[in-house]
Amino acid sequence: MLTYDKVSLTYSGTAEPVRALKNYELAVKAGEPVSLIGPSGCGKSTSLFLAAGLLQPTEGRVLVDGESVDKPRLSTALILQDFGLLPWKTVYENAELGLRIRRFSQVERKRRTEAALEQVGLSEFVRMYPHELSGGMRQRLALARTLALDVDLMLMDEPLSSLDALLRESLQDLLLELWLSRGYAQVLVTHSIEEAVFLGKRIIVMSSRPGRVSSIVENPGMGLADYRGSEEFYRTCQRVRVLLYQGGIAPAGNEAAGGSGGRAATGPQAAGNGVAAGNEAAGGSTYTEDSQVSENA
Secondary structure, three states: OEEEEEEEEEEOOOOOOEEEEEEEEEEEOOOOEEEEEOOOOOOHHHHHHHHOOOOOOOEEEEEEOOEEOOOOOOOEEEEOOOOOOOOOOOHHHHHOHHHHHOOOOHHHHHHHHHHHHHHOOOHHHOOOOHHHOOHHHHHHHHHHHHHOOOOOEEEEEOOOOOOOHHHHHHHHHHHHHHHHHHOOEEEEEOOOHHHHHHHOOEEEEEOOOOEOEEEEEEOOOOOOOOHHHOHHHHHHHHHHHHHHHHOOOOOOHHHHHOOOOOOOOOHHHHHHHHHHHHHHHOOOEEOOOOOOOEEOO
């Protein structure tokens, strides 16, 4: 489906060039949900813009279904942090915007838009404007606009980062439900360990800039009922946390403590706890830089 083949990208900075990605290699299968996590500035968002055809690599190739991505494709959707809604258009008009741009017939636009708004629970708000909606409703509207297009590749750049914890979990559940029902390939960029584990069959841990894949955590339990409350979910979160610490990345606040509640250890204490936890916290995993996680148990 989506392939990054030895991709490097360098931005022309004000003072000097900035290398965002170096030898970035990743393959996402059709229908597979993948999460990207790593330090700020490591090229996570850049990798999405490349997949969306909004940027071109300095070196290497980005492919979708074996074809180079040299421009935006109709079956790829990109959802950004600010949702990309037009404030002067109603809920209905925002939801149908992509269909109108693609010149769908009025009958087909109506059918798809109404179905998408129904799926995200916004059918009763079609005449409202974005400023009249809550943050969660605006996010659902952005999803509805994407769902109306019937895409096969969903790219999301921290779409839930501005929401409070309970609303964020609710929309994580919605994203999971939509993926299960639609079956598109999904690449989610997030700074939340728990979100990455809840929504990714594989969690891609990236290095600091220039970004590359430093490790991959397999997450077969993703999508199972009550996975968020399971021991396997907790152990997978711990595994990702250890890898982030070993890469010199210190999650802040509740994320370092394992989500909601608790006080995070910091500095040498936190790093020491992560390494000392070793096989137990990582579920018997061993890690070396530039390698995948090797499961021993």
